[in-house]
């Protein structure tokens with residue numbers, strides 16, 4: 001597939017939000033909130049503009065990946081900066097053609113060159129293990145609630161970058177959205193019906 005990857009620009013914002021809404025719609029819950037999350041994310045200090053990439057094919061944005069600065073807090077209160085990846089979206093008609101993989105490998109190379117230590121994600125292990133993610137438990141990193149589960153994963157961007165760095169992971173609060181703001185934002189998009197689907201039950 002002859003697509004290119006470039007940084008997102010403000011002119012792309014709405015097109016990317018539509019793509020994100022289409023990609024996540026009904027996948028993890030009826031409807032989705034990831035398009036609102038990226039809308040808010042671009043204006044917070046934790047957002048990494050240099051890692052906000054779009055995949056373009058035929059002058060259409062078919063994929064997007066974004067990162068925010070997050071932290072691991074040791075019980076001694078020492079803080080270590082890491083990256084939180086996501087949302088990542090590929091337009092439904094272009095999925096399973098390698099676009100997501102290319103966005104991931106491209107942005108990881110850039111993140112490493114920028115000197116970031118590691119990437120933390122909540123995602124499907126079946127997809128992310130292929131990029132080298134392992135369960136965060138392997139590094140003694142827990143969620144902010146002190147939990148571990150297979151979907152909570154970490155990736156070192158250079159060898160031993162997480163060695164000795166253990167504690168609780170805190171993502172930026174931008175990931176928390178409330179129903180009122182989501183409903184108001186939804187009004188800016190064409191109506192889409194919400195459904196309960198099998199993927200939400202996994």
Ligand SMILES: CC(C)(COP(=O)(O)OP(=O)(O)OC[C@H]1O[C@@H](n2cnc3c(N)ncnc32)[C@H](O)[C@@H]1OP(=O)(O)O)[C@@H](O)C(=O)NCCC(=O)NCCS
Nearest residue numbers: 023024088089090095096097098099100101123124126127
């Ligand atoms: C997840 C996503 C970004 C992957 O992008 P993509 O371009 O379809 O992925 P690629 O073509 O690079 O990789 C395809 C492989 O990933 C697997 N895959 C794709 N999405 C997956 C998912 N959600 N869970 C598990 N595996 C997935 C496919 O089965 C395929 O595996 P195979 O090569 O063994 O057949 C895309 O499917 C998407 O936008 N999904 C909806 C939004 C979403 O779930 N985002 C991620 C949140 S963690």
